[in-house]
Amino acid sequence: MIQIKNLTKSFTSVSKKGFKKETRTVNAVNEISFECKPGRIFSLLGPNGAGKTTTLRMIAGIINPTTGTAIVDNIDISRGNDEVKKRIGFLTGSTGLYERLNPDETLDFFGKLYRIPPTQLSERKEYLFEKLGINDFRKKRLGQMSTGMKQKVSIARTLIHDPEVLIFDEPTSGLDVITADSIIDLIRESKQNNKTVIFSSHIMSEVDLLCDDLAIINKGSIIYNDTFQNFKNEMKADNLTQEFINRVKEA
Numbered sequence: 001m002i003q004i005k006n007l008t009k010s011f012t013s014v015s016k017k018g019f020k021k022e023t024r025t026v027n028a029v030n031e032i033s034f035e036c037k038p039g040r041i042f043s044l045l046g047p048n049g050a051g052k053t054t055t056l057r058m059i060a061g062i063i064n065p066t067t068g069t070a071i072v073d074n075i076d077i078s079r080g081n082d083e084v085k086k087r088i089g090f091l092t093g094s095t096g097l098y099e100r101l102n103p104d105e106t107l108d109f110f111g112k113l114y115r116i117p118p119t120q121l122s123e124r125k126e127y128l129f130e131k132l133g134i135n136d137f138r139k140k141r142l143g144q145m146s147t148g149m150k151q152k153v154s155i156a157r158t159l160i161h162d163p164e165v166l167i168f169d170e171p172t173s174g175l176d177v178i179t180a181d182s183i184i185d186l187i188r189e190s191k192q193n194n195k196t197v198i199f200s201s202h203i204m205s206e207v208d209l210l211c212d213d214l215a216i217i218n219k220g221s222i223i224y225n226d227t228f229q230n231f232k233n234e235m236k237a238d239n240l241t242q243e244f245i246n247r248v249k250e251a
Contacts, residue, residue: 001196002036002059002165007068009054028054030220031068038164039194041187041210043201043228046217047248052200053092055217056169059198060090073164073196086114089163091155091171099143103134103153106142107160114161121160128156132182148179155183159190166190168199172206184209204240216247223251 009029015022029051036042046052057063059070061077061084070077073087097106107128111121129135132152142150155171168187172180187210190197201207207214207228214231216224224231224247237243 001038001071001073002042002198003069003071004035004055004059005033005069006031007033007055007058007070008066009051009058009063010066027220029058029065029217032217032220032222034215034222034225036196036198036213038196039191040197040212041191042196042198042213042215043207043211044198044215044217045200045207045244050217051220052217053169056090056092056167056198056200060088060167061085062090086161087163088165088167089158089161090167090169091158092169097142097150097153097157100141102141103129103138103156106153107156110157111160116161124160124162125156128159131186132156148175151175151179152182155186159186163195165196166198168197168201170200170202172201172203180206204244208240216244218248218251221251223247 007029008027008031010025010027012023012025015024032055034042044052044055054063058065059072059077064078072084075084075087077084098109101109104125107125108121111125116124129138132155134152134156137145137149142153145153151171158166166187171183171187175183184206187197187199199210211228214224214226214228215222231243232240235243237246
């Protein structure tokens with residue numbers, strides 16, 4: 001379960017004009033509230049710069065909110081940041097990996113960080129390698145891999161500790177159809193296993209395939225928050241992409 005209430009993130013910048021300093025504060029995320037439930041897939045949509053990634057990073061405990069509350073798996077992130085990180089799997093299109101390691105070594109490294117018992121780690125690793133088709137390149141250094149191969153290793157790293165809460169930030173961006181499909185399949189499987197799943201995507205066909213609940217964020221504020229079925233029932237445009245564009249423009 002993820003419960004977000006009045007969450008705000010402000011950034012302050014200082015600029016010089018002559019001999020004077022000017023301080024400017026911008027709310028990248030402005031008092032947003034929503035809830036993500038286990039066994040349902042929650043999609044957070046918005047144009048570039050709307051506050052999606054900032055929101056997901058706050059939920060993951062990577063950056064701290066300025067005000068408001070985020071409770072993840074019954075833990076307030078402001079009080080139990082390290083504990084929250086143990087219960088979350090966070091995947092982004094720009095996830096960094098150690099290029100000198102191979103997939104085997106990468107999963108072993110992160111498995112040990114999560115203190116997974118050796119037998120359990122081995123079983124989990126073999127399952128993910130088979131599911132994602134990593135076995136063919138499990139001994140190849142990450143620095144020699146394609147973008148799609150690296151993203152498969154990234155999602156295996158994200159899921160290695162079998163987290164209860166999964167956050168996917170543009171997980172299929174720039175990937176080929178086959179690799180994207182394997183990631184979508186694992187997102188579906190996470191839902192079936194009653195995980196709490198939140199993801200952002202610019203690809204409306206993925207939203208249509210996966211989404212149960214939907215929030216749209218624009219300029220740091222939530223402009224829509226309801227079930228995806230209700231969103232489709234209320235549509236005035238001919239397709240999801242145009243409806244999304246219209247909602248943002250109207251806001």
